[in-house]
Amino acid sequence: MIEVTYPDKSRRSYESGVTAFEAIAGYTLPNNRTLLAAEADGIAVDLSTVLTSNVSLKPLTFDSKLGKEVYWHTSAHILAQAVQTVFPLAKLAIGPPIDAGFYYDFGFDRAFTPEDLNRIEEEVHSIVKADYPLERIESSQEGAIPLFQERDESYKVEIIKAIADPSVSMYRQGNFIDLCRGPHMTSTGQIGAFKVLSVAGAYWRGDKQNPMLQRIYGISFPTQEELDQHLLLLEEAKRRDHRKIGKELDLFSVSEETGSGLILWHPKGAMVRHLIETFWREQHIERGYELVYSPHIARLDLWKQSGHLDFYHESMFSPISAEDNPYQLKPMNCPFHIVIYKSRLRSYRDLPLRWAELGTVYRRELSGVLEGLKRVRGFTQDDAHIFCRPEQLAEEVADILKFTFSTLRRFGFEDFEIFLSTRPDHAVGSAEDWQHATDALKSALHALKVSYTIDPGEGAFYGPKIDIQIRDVLERSWQCSTIQLDFNLPQRFELAFTGPDGKPHQPIMIHRAIFGSLERFIGVLIEHFDGAFPAWLAPVQVKVLTLGETQSSYASNIIVELKQHGFRAEADLRSEKINLKIREAETAKVPYMIIVGDKEVAASTVSVRKRKEGQAGTMKLVPFIKMLTAEILEYSSASPAPTQS
RNA sequence: GCCGGCGUAGCUCAGUGGUAGAGCAACGGUUUCGUAAACCGUAGGUCGGUGGUUCAAUCCCACUCGCCGGCUCCA
Numbered sequence: 234m235i236e237v238t239y240p241d242k243s244r245r246s247y248e249s250g251v252t253a254f255e256a257i258a259g260y261t262l263p264n265n266r267t268l269l270a271a272e273a274d275g276i277a278v279d280l281s282t283v284l285t286s287n288v289s290l291k292p293l294t295f296d297s298k299l300g301k302e303v304y305w306h307t308s309a310h311i312l313a314q315a316v317q318t319v320f321p322l323a324k325l326a327i328g329p330p331i332d333a334g335f336y337y338d339f340g341f342d343r344a345f346t347p348e349d350l351n352r353i354e355e356e357v358h359s360i361v362k363a364d365y366p367l368e369r370i371e372s373s374q375e376g377a378i379p380l381f382q383e384r385d386e387s388y389k390v391e392i393i394k395a396i397a398d399p400s401v402s403m404y405r406q407g408n409f410i411d412l413c414r415g416p417h418m419t420s421t422g423q424i425g426a427f428k429v430l431s432v433a434g435a436y437w438r439g440d441k442q443n444p445m446l447q448r449i450y451g452i453s454f455p456t457q458e459e460l461d462q463h464l465l466l467l468e469e470a471k472r473r474d475h476r477k478i479g480k481e482l483d484l485f486s487v488s489e490e491t492g493s494g495l496i497l498w499h500p501k502g503a504m505v506r507h508l509i510e511t512f513w514r515e516q517h518i519e520r521g522y523e524l525v526y527s528p529h530i531a532r533l534d535l536w537k538q539s540g541h542l543d544f545y546h547e548s549m550f551s552p553i554s555a556e557d558n559p560y561q562l563k564p565m566n567c568p569f570h571i572v573i574y575k576s577r578l579r580s581y582r583d584l585p586l587r588w589a590e591l592g593t594v595y596r597r598e599l600s601g602v603l604e605g606l607k608r609v610r611g612f613t614q615d616d617a618h619i620f621c622r623p624e625q626l627a628e629e630v631a632d633i634l635k636f637t638f639s640t641l642r643r644f645g646f647e648d649f650e651i652f653l654s655t656r657p658d659h660a661v662g663s664a665e666d667w668q669h670a671t672d673a674l675k676s677a678l679h680a681l682k683v684s685y686t687i688d689p690g691e692g693a694f695y696g697p698k699i700d701i702q703i704r705d706v707l708e709r710s711w712q713c714s715t716i717q718l719d720f721n722l723p724q725r726f727e728l729a730f731t732g733p734d735g736k737p738h739q740p741i742m743i744h745r746a747i748f749g750s751l752e753r754f755i756g757v758l759i760e761h762f763d764g765a766f767p768a769w770l771a772p773v774q775v776k777v778l779t780l781g782e783t784q785s786s787y788a789s790n791i792i793v794e795l796k797q798h799g800f801r802a803e804a805d806l807r808s809e810k811i812n813l814k815i816r817e818a819e820t821a822k823v824p825y826m827i828i829v830g831d832k833e834v835a836a837s838t839v840s841v842r843k844r845k846e847g848q849a850g851t852m853k854l855v856p857f858i859k860m861l862t863a864e865i866l867e868y869s870s871a872s873p874a875p876t877q878s
Numbered sequence: 879g880c881c882g883g884c885g886u887a888g889c890u891c892a893g894u895g896g897u898a899g900a901g902c903a904a905c906g907g908u909u910u911c912g913u914a915a916a917c918c919g920u921a922g923g924u925c926g927g928u929g930g931u932u933c934a935a936u937c938c939c940a941c942u943c944g945c946c947g948g949c950u951c952c953a
Contacts, residue, residue, distance in 0.1 A: 392953050412953045433948030434881030445881050489944050781910045816914035
């Protein structure tokens with residue numbers, strides 16, 4: 234007999250050899266979902282899995298992350314079956330689930346066309362309708378290889394040969410068979426709604442030396458409504474693409490004449506950036522940072538000593554010559570801050586030193602990866618370096634975390650996901666240093682009651698790090714903030730402080746950024762707000778619109794008064810209809826409109842109109858100013874650290 | 879960089895092997911009109927660039943620049 238424990242802590246006994254399906258069949262599923270697979274001691278398994286020992290068992294439905302993975306993995310198999318039905322010569326490569334949906338890579342002698350994708354999707358529907366059961370087949374490597382050789386599946390053969398385990402598994406549905414670790418759903422008919430999304434080239438194993446495969450992306454959901462909802466989000470993301478809005482609102486541009494990946498900030502965009510930068514500087518000074526500035530180029534020798542020339546040269550522009558000395562355009566700010574540190578002897582009493590700089594760096598990104606503000610060749614890091622003693626580490630990190638959360642909240646981000654990356658295989662620094670540093674990061678996270686995920690071995694070679702992802706209104710995740718410890722640079726530059734013992738000690742260096750790249754962050758912000766910035770960030774906060782020429786001087790006086798109160802206000806005195814002026818102000822996403830006609834002039838009032846919401850009443854200018862001031866102040870209510878699921 | 883797609887007036891787009899159009903914007907004029915587009919007119923493009931095929935190319939071909947979707951989520 235074996236004992237099965239369920240998520241509600243109840244237990245039941247079964248004969249050994251019972252299947253996961255039998256053990257879970259009686260368990261009620263939430264939300265009317267279909268049972269897809271099971272989670273046995275935290276690992277997803279087929280429902281046909283035979284249980285032979287005590288286990289804690291959980292039903293998997295589409296509502297969990299693991300369940301989605303199973304659902305989308307099976308969907309990928311259905312896609313592959315459809316492709317091979319339509320194009321028997323297409324060779325199977327790999328087909329995993331991804332964050333949202335799945336893809337499958339095929340070796341094929343040409344690119345798939347949109348018409349091909351339509352045919353494939355039709356075939357998918359008939360496979361779903363046929364409701365083929367999925368059957369798991371276990372085999373030795375020796376048994377599996379001829380099977381795939383026979384089918385001319387050279388990628389599969391290559392995969393099998395690379396597998397360490399002598400036995401492999403395959404899944405069959407109808408006449409389609411694929412090498413696969415699984416687990417899978419029980420039948421193809423369990424897919425509710427399926428959409429083939431797009432196709433793009435992708436290298437076999439991501440290596441540009443290898444042949445280019447055709448990657449088909451798809452997505453599936455239990456119901457048509459969920460699929461429609463998802464497609465709506467994709468459309469919305471496309472609609473509010475920051476490149477499109479950036480052009481419409483005249484925020485920024487990129488020109489072929491100046492070069493790709495180099496941002497030209499137009500006045501309106503520059504104002505938004507200026508507001509963010511000003512806020513950033515004020516916050517840093519308030520929180521005990523000092524501002525520094527460093528040049529855009531430095532002698533090549535500096536980059537030799539920092540190691541960037543060895544490890545980072547692929548991302549650096551070529552050196553610049555000046556007389557006999559080669560200079561290098563900076564891809565990072567850290568070496569400059571280090572040189573400042575070294576400009577004099579430092580005492581343990583001086584630490585921690587917190588130096589911040591909005592430093593513009595240049596990186597030679599591949600032309601194909603550039604994307605609006607989000608991936609560029611010249612960008613401004615909101616960089617800071619903290620030099621501290623080992624025992625100060627946990628507190629410094631906790632402060633940075635608090636600072637980061639409060640800053641991100643200020644910009645309307647409430648949903649955070651935190652990752653702690655630990656020591657990779659190849660790393661500098663002693664095991665003890667890594668242990669101490671990683672513990673300090675953890676204790677900072679614990680102190681703030683922040684939950685996080687550990688990414689084992691994903692730290693940089695020079696130290697462990699904490700990455701923070703924000704989730705925007707379209708439910709997309711963006712990684713902006715990062716806190717990285719560095720054992721490498723202090724060593725390379727022989728940084729030291731004099732301890733109470735009168736001897737030199739090595740400080741710990743923390744690199745941290747909240748926005749990461751100002752350009753990228755603003756790109757994310759534009760999409761998050763759909764270009765409709767909150768009043769404190771809007772390049773123009775108030776637009777005064779006149780009905781006719783007789784109100785011009787009244788309107789101008791209002792502008793003067795608003796400006797005296799520090800607001801960004803503009804007037805529209807043209808002899809145009811009020812509807813047109815309103816429409817243009819709405820399109821420009823100006824948060825407040827003030828409409829003045831003869832009535833307002835006579836009563837010395839203003840008619841206030843709020844962006845998107847419409848008329849907000851007629852009032853004297855003073856209450857309007859109070860209202861706007863209050864709205865702007867509301868944004869500074871930054872709260873403490875989040876609690877995470 | 880690689881694969882695929884695209885590149886026509888400031889913007890959004892239509893179009894054809896015989897040297898190009900629309901709407902909006904701009905400019906000029908008329909209109910002074912109360913909460914999301916008044917009306918009339920004018921001007922504006924060597925059809926991304928270079929070379930080639932052709933009697934003739936914006937349209938075909940090659941190269942080049944740029945943009946878009948992807949390219950370390952490893953059965």
